[in-house]
Amino acid sequence: MDYFLTEEQRMIKETARELTEAKIIPKRAELDERNEFAGELLADIAKADLFAVLVPEAYGGMGAGIFDIVLALEELARGCVGVATSFAACGLGILPILISGSEELKEKYLPAVAEGKSLAAFGLTEANAGSDAAGIRTTAVDGGDCWILNGTKQWITNGGEAQIYSVIALTNPEKGIRGASMFVVEDGDPGFSYGKKENKMGIRSSATCELVMKDCRIPKDRLIGRKGHGFITVMKTLDVSRPGIASLGVGLAQAALDEAARYAKQRVQFGKPIISFQAVQHMLADMAIQTEAARGLVYGAARHIDAHPEDASKISSMCKVFATDTAMKVTTDAVQVMGGYGYMKEYPVEKMMRDAKILQIYEGTNQIQRNVIGQELNREYA
Amino acid sequence: MKIIVCIKQVPDAKDVRLDPKTNTLAREGVAAIMNPFDRHALEEAVRLKEQLGGTVTVLSMGPPQAKDVLLEAISCGADEAVLVSDRAFAGADTWATSYTLAKAVQSLGAFDLILCGKQAIDGDTAQVGPGLAAQLKLPYVTCVQKTREASTAALRVERMMDDGYDVVQLPLPALLTVVKDINEPRVPSLKGKMRAKKAEIKVLSAADIKAEAQCIGLAGSPTKVARVFSPEPRGNRRMFSGTAVEQVAQLVAEIRGYL
Numbered sequence: 001m002d003y004f005l006t007e008e009q010r011m012i013k014e015t016a017r018e019l020t021e022a023k024i025i026p027k028r029a030e031l032d033e034r035n036e037f038a039g040e041l042l043a044d045i046a047k048a049d050l051f052a053v054l055v056p057e058a059y060g061g062m063g064a065g066i067f068d069i070v071l072a073l074e075e076l077a078r079g080c081v082g083v084a085t086s087f088a089a090c091g092l093g094i095l096p097i098l099i100s101g102s103e104e105l106k107e108k109y110l111p112a113v114a115e116g117k118s119l120a121a122f123g124l125t126e127a128n129a130g131s132d133a134a135g136i137r138t139t140a141v142d143g144g145d146c147w148i149l150n151g152t153k154q155w156i157t158n159g160g161e162a163q164i165y166s167v168i169a170l171t172n173p174e175k176g177i178r179g180a181s182m183f184v185v186e187d188g189d190p191g192f193s194y195g196k197k198e199n200k201m202g203i204r205s206s207a208t209c210e211l212v213m214k215d216c217r218i219p220k221d222r223l224i225g226r227k228g229h230g231f232i233t234v235m236k237t238l239d240v241s242r243p244g245i246a247s248l249g250v251g252l253a254q255a256a257l258d259e260a261a262r263y264a265k266q267r268v269q270f271g272k273p274i275i276s277f278q279a280v281q282h283m284l285a286d287m288a289i290q291t292e293a294a295r296g297l298v299y300g301a302a303r304h305i306d307a308h309p310e311d312a313s314k315i316s317s318m319c320k321v322f323a324t325d326t327a328m329k330v331t332t333d334a335v336q337v338m339g340g341y342g343y344m345k346e347y348p349v350e351k352m353m354r355d356a357k358i359l360q361i362y363e364g365t366n367q368i369q370r371n372v373i374g375q376e377l378n379r380e381y382a
Numbered sequence: 383m384k385i386i387v388c389i390k391q392v393p394d395a396k397d398v399r400l401d402p403k404t405n406t407l408a409r410e411g412v413a414a415i416m417n418p419f420d421r422h423a424l425e426e427a428v429r430l431k432e433q434l435g436g437t438v439t440v441l442s443m444g445p446p447q448a449k450d451v452l453l454e455a456i457s458c459g460a461d462e463a464v465l466v467s468d469r470a471f472a473g474a475d476t477w478a479t480s481y482t483l484a485k486a487v488q489s490l491g492a493f494d495l496i497l498c499g500k501q502a503i504d505g506d507t508a509q510v511g512p513g514l515a516a517q518l519k520l521p522y523v524t525c526v527q528k529t530r531e532a533s534t535a536a537l538r539v540e541r542m543m544d545d546g547y548d549v550v551q552l553p554l555p556a557l558l559t560v561v562k563d564i565n566e567p568r569v570p571s572l573k574g575k576m577r578a579k580k581a582e583i584k585v586l587s588a589a590d591i592k593a594e595a596q597c598i599g600l601a602g603s604p605t606k607v608a609r610v611f612s613p614e615p616r617g618n619r620r621m622f623s624g625t626a627v628e629q630v631a632q633l634v635a636e637i638r639g640y641l
Binding site: 008050 | 568569570571572573574575576579
């Protein structure tokens with residue numbers, strides 16, 4: 001289907017696709033099996049200039065929008081959602097700086113990210129602050145010439161691999177989440193360390209670990225935006241980042257559909273390729289319908305968000321829910337179409353099914369997304 | 383450092399077959415690609431440029447459609463592209479091709495290094511690289527598998543051999559032909575694609591490079607191809623199965639049968 005992409009958008013998509021086919025697909029099964037961080041593949045992504053897409057031209061990037069990064073993420077996710085997640089999490093890490101950061105912070109951090117020399121990460125979740133972000137306990141105390149951070153962030157993508165971390169901490173604990181602020185913590189800062197690398201069900205080529213801050217002292221100018229505005233920055237960040245996660249769902253669903261349809265065409269049972277049986281055809285048809293519907297919604301949402309509207313939250317949550325639920329359904333059905341072969345690690349769809357699950361969980365569970373949508377509806381129909 | 387990379391557009395080896403009537407390569411409907419060895423030569427050139435500074439110029443002799451592989455080379459990091467193209471070049475063998483490329487290189491001015499793929503996957507001669515070096519009276523090393531040290535004055539490289547490798551040091555300007563082991567080529571980058579979109583390819587004719595008419599194309603080619611044919615399958619083929627030990631036992635029994 002023609003989505004009327006500009007020439008530049010077609011180039012972004014093509015670059016990501018060529019890289020996925022030449023570099024990511026040949027390595028994904030081994031990285032998954034070995035639970036190994038895809039550092040070399042991220043270097044390949046950097047050489048292909050994809051880290052530059054989201055960074056404004058003033059800081060050495062291309063200054064493209066959410067829709068453009070969505071196109072790249074979709075193609076990368078066709079190859080491996082683990083690799084694509086590492087790439088996406090870097091974008092998530094710089095969004096708070098892009099949205100609320102000072103000119104100095106942008107000049108300091110963004111050029112290296114655009115070149116792929118510096119990887120970023122985002123630190124919100126804590127042991128008692130998952131869906132309920134108000135549960136965060138990490139604090140940042142004004143130490144005169146520095147900020148002193150204490151607390152532990154959990155399940156941080158790119159943890160231990162990134163050079164810069166956008167983290168939220170309470171600067172005024174009495175006000176709860178309304179007294180939170182965002183900071184840039186750098187790898188190597190005094191009092192900053194990492195917990196063990198998590199052993200995950202899927203996206204195993206991405207690194208996930210704890211960020212531990214014990215009297216972690218950072219310079220005063222690492223505050224992102226205004227003191228006390230941290231939670232607003234987080235919410236604005238997630239509004240624009242969700243279409244990215246949604247596009248991972250679209251790419252993954254497409255990859256699973258491709259595998260299942262190709263298999264159904266060559267697998268012969270009862271003397272015929274199984275694609276000729278209506279039971280299989282209907283499954284593939286539903287997979288194709290859902291994937292294309294998800295793509296249409298995600299592209300529409302991303303274009304809407306690029307116009308910087310007031311009402312980004314609802315459509316952003318809607319595309320995240322729909323595309324990631326679709327990815328779970330389509331990957332599960334791809335395994336079903338391929339039967340016993342689909343369940344085996346020799347074929348890629350079992351990994352796709354494991355990778356799909358996280359999409360319904362991270363960057364706000366799909367239940368929380370439905371809460372956001374429901375609350376917006378409640379307001380609209382007041 | 384000014385580096386020139388020679389690139390050939392070849393039919394995709396996956397699709398190549400001979401026309402059974404004419405015994406020539408059936409090129410119709412076969413995708414044209416950058417010769418795979420040349421891709422590694424280009425990657426090495428771009429890495430040397432990143433390390434030492436300078437420019438990478440890609441050079442190809444071929445019909446106008448060879449521009450496609452030159453544009454692809456720009457999207458993979460080359461700075462400029464030159465196509466040597468003239469009907470008078472048609473039918474060139476490796477000698478005439480080496481001569482033509484040498485004249486083209488001379489017309490481009492001073493350079494420090496020429497990189498070529500070990501061979502093209504269509505002709506498989508591996509003669510044009512060394513031929514070009516001979517025409518230009520350059521020191522050269524073939525089948526380079528690694529660049530150990532590089533400066534703007536000299537190179538120290540590993541030449542792949544059947545039983546190991548040689549370490550060769552040579553002054554610049556020089557010519558190297560490379561094997562696939564030398565690096566893992568990058569895919570086209572986004573900024574590279576944008577550069578390729580705007581790039582202008584310089585096209586040089588026989589007159590532009592001051593090539594002597596008797597030295598180019600069919601007239602300048604001492605090699606005459608007498609016949610091309612698909613070889614008939616020879617003898618019977620037997621495949622053994624089972625474990626390695628069982629297969630060896632079957633093989634030994636088979637050989638004994640002939641003694």
